[in-house]
Amino acid sequence: MVNASSTSPPFSRKESTVEYNITRDFDDFQVYDWPICILTALSCLCGLVGNSLVIWLLGFCIKRNPLTTYILNLAIADFGTLLGLSTRFIFECIIPYPDLSVAFPIVYAFILFTYCSSLYLLTAISLERCLSVLFPIWYRCHRPEKSSAVVSSFMWIISGLLAGMMLVSEVYLSLESLLKAVNTMFGVNLLIFTPMLVASTLIMSIKICRSSQRRQPPRLYTAILVTLLFFIIFAIPLSASHLIVLNTDYFSSTGWESAFLFASFNSSINPIIYYFVGRDRKKCRESLKVVLKRVFRDEAISQGGA
Numbered sequence: 001m002v003n004a005s006s007t008s009p010p011f012s013r014k015e016s017t018v019e020y021n022i023t024r025d026f027d028d029f030q031v032y033d034w035p036i037c038i039l040t041a042l043s044c045l046c047g048l049v050g051n052s053l054v055i056w057l058l059g060f061c062i063k064r065n066p067l068t069t070y071i072l073n074l075a076i077a078d079f080g081t082l083l084g085l086s087t088r089f090i091f092e093c094i095i096p097y098p099d100l101s102v103a104f105p106i107v108y109a110f111i112l113f114t115y116c117s118s119l120y121l122l123t124a125i126s127l128e129r130c131l132s133v134l135f136p137i138w139y140r141c142h143r144p145e146k147s148s149a150v151v152s153s154f155m156w157i158i159s160g161l162l163a164g165m166m167l168v169s170e171v172y173l174s175l176e177s178l179l180k181a182v183n184t185m186f187g188v189n190l191l192i193f194t195p196m197l198v199a200s201t202l203i204m205s206i207k208i209c210r211s212s213q214r215r216q217p218p219r220l221y222t223a224i225l226v227t228l229l230f231f232i233i234f235a236i237p238l239s240a241s242h243l244i245v246l247n248t249d250y251f252s253s254t255g256w257e258s259a260f261l262f263a264s265f266n267s268s269i270n271p272i273i274y275y276f277v278g279r280d281r282k283k284c285r286e287s288l289k290v291v292l293k294r295v296f297r298d299e300a301i302s303q304g305g306a
Contacts, residue, residue: 036257037089040264044086047268051079054271057289067125067220068296069148073156074121078267080114085264105170113163115238115263116189120155122231123193126200129224133207162188179246186246189239194232201228219295223277227270234266 054075058068087107128151132139144150162185169177208221241259244250271288278295279286 033253033257036254036261040085040257040261041089043261043264043268044082044089047082047264047271048079048086050268050271051075051082053288054274054292055079057292061289062293062296065296066143066148070121070125070128070152071296073152074118074125075270077114077117077121078270081111081118081267082264084108084111084114085260085267088260105167109163109167109170112166112185113159115235116159116162116185117156118267119189119193119197119231119235119239120159121152122228123197123200124151124155125224126197126204126228129221130200130203133204133221182242183246186239186242190236190243194236194239197228198232201225201232204228219277223274223295226273226277230269230273231266234262234269238263 055072058064058072058075062068064072084107088104088111091104091107128147162181166178166181166185169181204221204225208225238259241255245256274295275288275291278291280294
């Protein structure tokens with residue numbers, strides 16, 4: 001029989017204290033949970049490799065431009081999310097030692113920190129691309145030179161404050177404070193950033209569809225749009241599942257683990273998107289460096305709109 005604590009989220013509104021029980025072994029999981037956890041681990045492994053390549057190439061091998069600054073930060077956030085999910089998998093599934101329960105809250109807060117950073121960075125990218133296609137002349141003339149770095153830093157700070165508030169509430173304050181902090185975090189995600197992300201993605205989709213009737217849209221916009229669509233499909237369920245678990249009596253172990261699986265897919269898929277959008281179909285093999293250069297070379301072309 002599955003232990004009730006093993007299938008519960010890291011916090012429950014029905015508990016009198018916040019308790020992390022990670023003494024799982026092979027008997028603790030339901031049969032249908034194990035494939036999900038193994039798929040999550042494999043997804044994390046592939047994603048860590050892909051994002052590390054993107055970080056290396058954009059950080060050290062490719063000339064920086066405003067968009068690559070965002071993409072570099074996004075790759076770092078995705079890498080962090082996958083690293084946190086991998087650590088969570090090891091703690092819960094492979095190393096069943098109660099002593100690790102002290103570290104698990106930090107790992108969990110780190111996952112949420114990097115996950116939220118990805119959402120906020122993608123929202124910033126989407127909004128900026130919308131400005132560039134809707135108001136191309138104004139965008140070229142009034143965009144501050146270092147705005148990408150400033151905005152990226154600001155998004156990291158917002159995410160860090162929310163995750164830090166959650167961690168401090170858990171360690172030093174009451175369960176009620178923790179639940180308020182987590183509700184605040186995912187409320188901000190779903191009520192502020194997600195609507196902006198969805199609206200800007202919809203605007204870009206319409207703009208690209210219209211422009212594609214006249215000419216092939218730049219690879220840059222195609223890559224960004226596909227990335228945004230995958231995030232909406234695979235990453236938003238993590239925020240939604242947290243709010244459901246925290247504010248209702250419903251909890252499903254499979255649904256909980258599936259939300260993390262989808263989050264791992266989202267954090268792993270971006271390097272693949274960049275490669276398939278940017279590759280030359282006439283060539284059988286191309287390095288990721290060449291493909292990334294081709295995708296982000298469209299930045300100069302697309303300044304006038306898609």
